[in-house]
Amino acid sequence: MPVPPDDASKPGLLGDTAQRDYSRKLGLFMRFAEPELRAAIATLGLAPGMHVLDAGCGSGESLAWLAEAVGTGGRVVGVDLSYAHLAAARRQAPPQVQLLAGDLMTLVMPAASFDAIWSANTLHHFTDPLAALQRLSGWLQAGGRLVVGQTGFLPEMLFAWDMRLERAVVDAVRAHYRDKYGLDERRLAAVRANVGLLRQAGLADVQARTFTIERISPLDAAARDYVLEAQFRSTFGERLRPWLSAEDFAALQKLCDPDDPGFALDRPDFHYLQTFTVVSGRKS
Ligand SMILES: C[S@@+](CC[C@H](N)C(=O)[O-])C[C@H]1O[C@@H](n2cnc3c(N)ncnc32)[C@H](O)[C@@H]1O
Structure with missing residues (x-):
């Protein structure tokens, strides 16, 4: 793995470290909710040839869906802190997908490298989510879209x-x-803050849409x-x-x-x- 995180020993707000592994749980959710997640990814408006970042790519199922949308002429990069999550992602992402191990808060990437950024269930893992959004937005080209996805706290x-x-x-x-x-209730209600956070981060044309994942016996x-x-x-x-x-x-x-x-x-x-x-x- 190319870039080790700067401080792998210091856990994030929800306990993430480079050594933590909950890839099995992530994969179970991705396979379960694939139709709704694919529909959510469609809101990125991806087109062949685009460059897209999956920020906090986890076990990586979404990387294949992003790669499908940008085609062979496009570029997909997945970043995650956890080595185990990246290993799971490598096993299933198409070979052209680039994976980087690193902390999104310290990782160095050229400004304006991406046409679109997808980040699912990751923003609420940062101690300072506004600073995280500002970093992500720095990697977007002018006119590019940042899409933050978040499940409700409990089904x-x-x-x-x-x-x-x-x-x-x-x-x-x-x-x-x-x-x-050691968190108070407000820190656990992440999805409620996202519209305000994207506006505070200086993003324009902020939109919200909720997909329902509904199953019966x-x-x-x-x-x-x-x-x-x-x-x-x-x-x-x-x-x-x-x-x-x-x-x-x-x-x-x-x-x-x-x-x-x-x-x-x-x-x-x-x-x-x-x-x-x-x-x-x-x-x-
Ligand atoms: C709940 S998981 C979501 C993963 C994936 N996006 C999904 O939807 O299944 C959050 C992911 O963010 C990663 N993560 C947490 N803090 C991070 C940081 N500071 N830099 C990079 N990745 C981080 C974790 O390792 C984990 O894979």
Whole structure:
């Protein structure tokens, strides 16, 4: 990998380091939400021959979609802090995609190198998201678009379960993240700030659009894998025990257990809803 991060030992706001690896979880989401993410990428207005940056490319599924849009005459560059994420990206991105290991806050790249910049679920990982946007915007050509995509903090599970338990679970997840990263609630509500941040960063013609990722039972394999592994086992798993009553924790585990007769994903009323909001701006 070409450029090591300047300070790989210092974690970012949400704990990212060059050594951290959550590529499996990222890949599960990308495969699950591919149709909606591709539709979101279409808002970049890419055309053959363009140069595009994926800032915080993670496990890299989006790199292939960007490369498709700019064709063989275009250029796609993916940047990420995590070596493991970049290794996953290298395994699946087309060979012409260039990958750089580095911290976007310190990486040196020539000004105005890109026609478009895509950055998904990454802005809220920076301690100073405005400074990050200003850096990204410096790499855009005049007239180029910066598109920042962000999922809502937690998906909605609309099946007919206990709404009191649902509220308790949402509060428990927030309490877990507040405690884990020492953050207050406002820092966890990232998507709400993006329109203002892009305007503060001096971008013009700021627009917002929300894509709905909606699935009902029976789920296909990609949706089942994502919801079971990333939501039920990871987000709703053991980590929530300290934040829920013993009864609520036990009730949640039954809903999340594929061997339990009440397993949520096998219910005929299971209905999953998640948002992905893109906010874009043009460099004037
Ligand atoms: C939640 S993931 C999103 C990845 C990918 N864009 C996606 O949509 O799946 C955030 C990514 O940003 C990377 N990241 C966090 N802070 C970074 C920084 N300062 N410089 C470069 N990458 C960073 C992380 O390593 C991680 O891959």
